[in-house]
Amino acid sequence: MLKGSLRKLLNALLLMIAVLVLNFTLIHIAPGDPVEALVGEMGGATPELIAELRSRFGLDQPLYVQLGTYLGRIAQGDFGHSLYYDQPVTALIAERIGPTILLVTTALFSAIALGTVLGVFSAQRRRSVLSHLVTVISLAGFSAPVFWVGIMLILLLSVSVPLLPISGMSSADSAASGLFYILDVLHHLVLPALTLALIYLAFYSRLSRASMLEVLGSDYIRTARAKGLPKRMVIYKHALRNAILPVVTFAGLQFGQVISGAVLVETVFAWPGLGTLAFESILRRDTPTLLGILFFSAVMVVVMNLVTDVVYRRVDPRIKAR
Amino acid sequence: MTATSTTPASAPEAVSPGRQAWRMFRQNHSALFGLAIIALIVLASVFGPYVYTVPPREMVWMPLTPPGESEYLLGTDYLGRDLLAGLINGGRVTLTVGLSAAVLTVLIGITVGALAGFFGGRVDDVLMRITEFFQVLPNLLFAMVVVMLFSPSLLNIAVAIGVVSWTSTARLTRAEFMRLREMEFVKAERSIGAGNARLIWRVILPNAAPPLIVVAALSIGTAILFEAGLSFLGLSDPNATSWGRMIGDNRPYILDSSWGVTFPGLCIFLTVLAISLVGDGLNDAFNPKLRQR
Amino acid sequence: MTGKKLLSVRNLEITFRTEGEDIPVVRDLSFDLDHGDTLGIVGESGCGKSITALSLLGLVPSPPGRISKGQILFEGEDLVQAGERRLNQVRGNDISMVFQEPMTSLNPVYTIGEQIAETARVHFGLSPAKAWARAVEMLDLVGIPSPDTRAHDFPHQLSGGMRQRVMIAIALVCEPKLLIADEPTTALDVTVQAQVFDLFQELKQKIGAAIILITHDIGVVAQMTNRVMVMYAGRKIEEGPVAEFIRDPRHPYTRGLVSCIPRLRLPPDDHPAPLFEIPGVVPSPWELNRPGCAFAPRCARAMARCRTENPVLAPLGDGRAAACWLETEAAA
Numbered sequence A: 001m002l003k004g005s006l007r008k009l010l011n012a013l014l015l016m017i018a019v020l021v022l023n024f025t026l027i028h029i030a031p032g033d034p035v036e037a038l039v040g041e042m043g044g045a046t047p048e049l050i051a052e053l054r055s056r057f058g059l060d061q062p063l064y065v066q067l068g069t070y071l072g073r074i075a076q077g078d079f080g081h082s083l084y085y086d087q088p089v090t091a092l093i094a095e096r097i098g099p100t101i102l103l104v105t106t107a108l109f110s111a112i113a114l115g116t117v118l119g120v121f122s123a124q125r126r127r128s129v130l131s132h133l134v135t136v137i138s139l140a141g142f143s144a145p146v147f148w149v150g151i152m153l154i155l156l157l158s159v160s161v162p163l164l165p166i167s168g169m170s171s172a173d174s175a176a177s178g179l180f181y182i183l184d185v186l187h188h189l190v191l192p193a194l195t196l197a198l199i200y201l202a203f204y205s206r207l208s209r210a211s212m213l214e215v216l217g218s219d220y221i222r223t224a225r226a227k228g229l230p231k232r233m234v235i236y237k238h239a240l241r242n243a244i245l246p247v248v249t250f251a252g253l254q255f256g257q258v259i260s261g262a263v264l265v266e267t268v269f270a271w272p273g274l275g276t277l278a279f280e281s282i283l284r285r286d287t288p289t290l291l292g293i294l295f296f297s298a299v300m301v302v303v304m305n306l307v308t309d310v311v312y313r314r315v316d317p318r319i320k321a322r
Numbered sequence B: 001m002t003a004t005s006t007t008p009a010s011a012p013e014a015v016s017p018g019r020q021a022w023r024m025f026r027q028n029h030s031a032l033f034g035l036a037i038i039a040l041i042v043l044a045s046v047f048g049p050y051v052y053t054v055p056p057r058e059m060v061w062m063p064l065t066p067p068g069e070s071e072y073l074l075g076t077d078y079l080g081r082d083l084l085a086g087l088i089n090g091g092r093v094t095l096t097v098g099l100s101a102a103v104l105t106v107l108i109g110i111t112v113g114a115l116a117g118f119f120g121g122r123v124d125d126v127l128m129r130i131t132e133f134f135q136v137l138p139n140l141l142f143a144m145v146v147v148m149l150f151s152p153s154l155l156n157i158a159v160a161i162g163v164v165s166w167t168s169t170a171r172l173t174r175a176e177f178m179r180l181r182e183m184e185f186v187k188a189e190r191s192i193g194a195g196n197a198r199l200i201w202r203v204i205l206p207n208a209a210p211p212l213i214v215v216a217a218l219s220i221g222t223a224i225l226f227e228a229g230l231s232f233l234g235l236s237d238p239n240a241t242s243w244g245r246m247i248g249d250n251r252p253y254i255l256d257s258s259w260g261v262t263f264p265g266l267c268i269f270l271t272v273l274a275i276s277l278v279g280d281g282l283n284d285a286f287n288p289k290l291r292q293r
Numbered sequence C: 001m002t003g004k005k006l007l008s009v010r011n012l013e014i015t016f017r018t019e020g021e022d023i024p025v026v027r028d029l030s031f032d033l034d035h036g037d038t039l040g041i042v043g044e045s046g047c048g049k050s051i052t053a054l055s056l057l058g059l060v061p062s063p064p065g066r067i068s069k070g071q072i073l074f075e076g077e078d079l080v081q082a083g084e085r086r087l088n089q090v091r092g093n094d095i096s097m098v099f100q101e102p103m104t105s106l107n108p109v110y111t112i113g114e115q116i117a118e119t120a121r122v123h124f125g126l127s128p129a130k131a132w133a134r135a136v137e138m139l140d141l142v143g144i145p146s147p148d149t150r151a152h153d154f155p156h157q158l159s160g161g162m163r164q165r166v167m168i169a170i171a172l173v174c175e176p177k178l179l180i181a182d183e184p185t186t187a188l189d190v191t192v193q194a195q196v197f198d199l200f201q202e203l204k205q206k207i208g209a210a211i212i213l214i215t216h217d218i219g220v221v222a223q224m225t226n227r228v229m230v231m232y233a234g235r236k237i238e239e240g241p242v243a244e245f246i247r248d249p250r251h252p253y254t255r256g257l258v259s260c261i262p263r264l265r266l267p268p269d270d271h272p273a274p275l276f277e278i279p280g281v282v283p284s285p286w287e288l289n290r291p292g293c294a295f296a297p298r299c300a301r302a303m304a305r306c307r308t309e310n311p312v313l314a315p316l317g318d319g320r321a322a323a324c325w326l327e328t329e330a331a332a
């Protein structure tokens, strides 16, 4: 078991290195190199200066040496410098990660909670209104572009009925502090979180419904009923615990993909998180920042996979044996 | 019910699985509805530009004219461009990119999954490592990086989407191949000297087709959404109109013209919805037992 | 109708809704069981044995299935009319059941001790500690070694035979009056099958519950039960005490069945007779709507009457009965 964990950790490390190598490769096969870009911005330079710059950046070294230097820098926590913000990429990411985590956690957890409830209830009555509702939600949520849903919600809940703020994370004019600041942030959180949650809800209600249906048809549920257990015990003790397993797996996987998932929603609502930062780096062709976010997100995915693994061991006794 | 339909369930012999699936599909109203919408959208995108010849990227009228107030049925955007013309021409781009990305997704996915599932062992180990790697990559961000580093041409966009989306297809194909390669008919083919290539493409693949067809259909929808997201973020061919890009372009003006974002979004929504309906219909048709879900 | 009978099934009909039509899979089924009695139910796959057993517990999967006619009188009370609350008092407590599939019939996420104990908690209101002790005791009773450590095991840590023992422990924990065992060994290895049947034999003495044993195997019935009932296509076609039944089966279908087990009929030194095979297949429920005996298409001795009229169950004396026109006409 310890050996297994060690192997998983090693595997995770290898995956991260692979992401870095990929980053490096991409920069090098992409047309144009940093020196040319820099020279372009300076409005031209002599060939000597260009050669000088190349050697300063280490671009005259063989590729594998450059790769080594790159990995070495990363190992020291140096992800380079944002071309636009003139700040270390790590500082930028640290500054923006909080809002993203807040947004995604809120959305994901409410969607999982509500989705599981919807799925579990609708599975018990296949022909009910609730069951059809789950079908409709999951179809619509799968088919609607998330950024468009966000804009539609703005038109509905901020423009037609001005209930909620259109964008940002706090009101610019208020120097509110303490509780008022928190309330202000929550007020701003509602729309983006709702948008993201609707999409996740589509997925989780469908997943938990399918899972619950399968479990309800299983032999051990028949056993539980044959034992004379009351219905609530059959459903909430015997069925739910099993039906929840795939939900746990996917929650872990999706939590890792959070930043990717948040890019579009954050952009729509100008939510000052990593997603908006990624969008801004595209506009500004700020490659180091974008690559930094990409790597950081990949690390999140890997870490969350490991966490899911641990959680899964706790809820499914069958896994421990392996 | 007609007189001849008294024993439809008890006489399934002599009907090929494909025919049988089509029979089931035909009875599925929502799937047929989806198919009709798809047909309509494809027709409009292919022939629309010849019928409705208003140029999509030129100022033709007062900017921000609401729908129904001019000869331009759906109104104009912030640059005075005709929205309807944009939708018709944007459909072409969206559908082309979505379709090519989906084809790429399925091609990579099936190849990787088939090889891994068929050969197993080391081949499987290596290919699954690669698959795992691509699963770890945050797909939208990675596609953003690729498109930004290599110009945002339609081809690059389609490739970027394909490259980040194939992993689930590969896993499914692998599972199917692992199941099927142990079956009697495969062993029989092998014993009469069929080579690996023949076994993979001619013997096993056709039998793995039903679930793969469903996944392929659904992946078109996913690719369309993906393309819409990228072009909404501004990562689209500067010379082409697409639905996602129209939403991105018109977003700053939603207070003055909600129609500029509503209609393109509806187009994406309807298209992907139709594809999902067809995909679900295919799924039910191939697995009649699961129909009640 | 005497209130003394433990179980009395009267004219039971169970239907499944298929393509908008209610198709009966069990028809006009009646049988009785006394306290401590043992009844074997045999018949080909799909003839309705499991559904009949499930109906006794009110567990016919519904929809699409339902009990459309008849009564199930348990100690005089009609369980068909009983509500879910009442049924839950009976299930696992008065009537319990061991299923065909030991590998999937236990919940994978709870320990076997818990799965036995909860039954005792629910029906006897035992405290958690007492219920657990009772569970360990039951594991011991069904022959699981070192039961107090094994009680903490999860189902996947046990072999098929062990799991079936756990299922039996669950079924017996509340000392039921009726135990239904639906092909309890079909999914097990042959050697394990023998062990499980030995366990049943042993427990039969100890527990004093009435037993309904469902099986394909007449040999097992001969060893385990004192009465037997044969079902074919949803109907009872023959019934009687085991010994007479095996010596002299009456219905052409049961004759075929009995001759399928050479070891019961042949002296050991005789040449083995060719295995009797009943030609044809069991009709699907769809085809049963036509008139006549369901077995007629496969019956070597079918007469014109067999294809037009359904035979009635005729008593043959000694508590025996058979549904075959040949018997009726011979008696007449």
Ligand SMILES: Nc1ncnc2c1ncn2[C@@H]1O[C@H](COP(=O)(O)OP(=O)(O)OP(=O)(O)O)[C@@H](O)[C@H]1O
Residues within 6 Å of the ligand: C016, C025, C043, C044, C045, C046, C047, C048, C049, C050, C051, C052, C061, C064, C065, C285
């Ligand atoms: N859920 C269901 N839906 C529709 N029909 C069913 C269902 N369950 C059982 N049946 C039908 O009921 C009939 C009797 O089934 P049952 O399981 O009682 O047979 P059995 O005698 O126990 O067979 P086996 O020996 O294979 O266990 C079968 O013809 C089957 O098709």
Ligand SMILES: [Mg+2]
Residues within 6 Å of the ligand: C049, C050, C051, C100, C182, C183
């Ligand atoms: Mg059965």
